Amino acid sequence: MDLKQLRVFVMVARHGSITRAADAIHLTQSALSLQLKALQKAIGAPLFRRTPRGMELLPSGRALLPHAQAVLAAVDDFDSAVAGLSRQVSGRLRLGTILDPDFLRLGALLGLLLERHPGLHTDVSYGISGGVLSQLFDGQLDLGFYLGVPGDKRLHVMQLTSFRYRVAAPRDWQGRVADADWPQLVQLPWIWTPPESVHHRLLAARFAAQAATPRIVAQVDVESSMLDLVRAGVGLSLLRDTVAQAQHGAGHIALAPPTLDAELTLVCLQRRAAEPAIAAAFALADELWRA
CATH class of the missing domain: 1.10.10.10 (Winged helix-like DNA-binding domain superfamily/Winged helix DNA-binding domain)
Structure with missing residues (x-):
């Protein structure tokens, strides 16, 4: 064998x-x-x-x-x-990303890695938040961004920033959602996401708290598609606060009052956290986000 x-x-x-x-x-x-x-x-x-x-x-x-x-x-x-054993950080680093690069400060991070460690080659792959964890455990990624703070002790986790999600609705629904709370919102049609996504985790907890079953009118796994469907009048969705505020200010969507808190984290397997390339990436991410 x-x-x-x-x-x-x-x-x-x-x-x-x-x-x-x-x-x-x-x-x-x-x-x-x-x-x-x-x-x-x-x-x-x-x-x-x-x-x-x-x-x-x-x-x-x-x-x-x-x-x-x-x-x-x-x-x-x-x-x-x-x-x-090698002092020089080199080789291949496989990084899993989510959401848009600007929010992750991805360009700045990759720029620092290239500047400080020119012998390090970085492969970047895009996916859903929960899929990053699966790929870490399967050995397909070395580290990745994640939405939330996973409680798995096999993971090394660095919290980068906190942010909020807003409940976004079609523009014509302003009168229906302007003063709506969760008991009212769970009765409306929703644009749903796969179980691996943070949207699913956050919303599933809210619906469970209300003992309600979601009225799912569409399911997508990309935030830009969620926004397109909201703007098209299909149903409600969660959007990051900065995105939601910009779209609301431009008159494209309506917003409901409730918000949901979330965390952006960087994760890798705990037993691999001391590997030079991974440790270097975590150190530069900490430097970038703490600046």
Whole structure:
């Protein structure tokens, strides 16, 4: 057996699916299946059972999974120690971003990284807030921006700033929402977002507090699309306060009184926080946001 086979085993166990595991580690399904078969042959015992819902761990798989995870974690720790031997920060840094670059001060951060650490190459990928955490755990990202303060102890978290969300409504709904509170707002049509987004987390808590079920008229995962649908008269959505105020001032939307507080954070895996490239990025983000 080799480390690649162990990584395949852990990813299939995590995702419960050959397809999703293959996507997560950028292998074809056939290549992943061959790796898994080779591991099971080397061990001398089957690890999974195929079911209509996916791949289910057998007792042998459940017994070996924590040991495989420990081996991979030890290898990552060794790689971190090797990287720490070099004084010069270099290599590849994979950064997950969300929202618009100006709000994240992304250009300024990348500029500082290039200026202070010219040997460091940064790959930036855009996604949904909750998706950043999944990609960190799957090893697809080294660090990323996140909306909220995750309570997972496996994560190293730096809070960058606080901000607010406003409830935005179509312009013609001004009379309906000008004095509306949450018991009234939860009765109106809403533009919804996937569970991975901060909008979903914030709104789901509000609807649960009102024991209400949302009237979902559309679902999108990009803030600009939410704004377009609000302006088109489709329903309510959450918008960052600066965006909402600008759109309201221009006469494009109406605003309801309630606000929701949120945090912008920078996150990475706790066990990787001391790696030179990641530590350098956190230090420069702290410098940039505390200035």
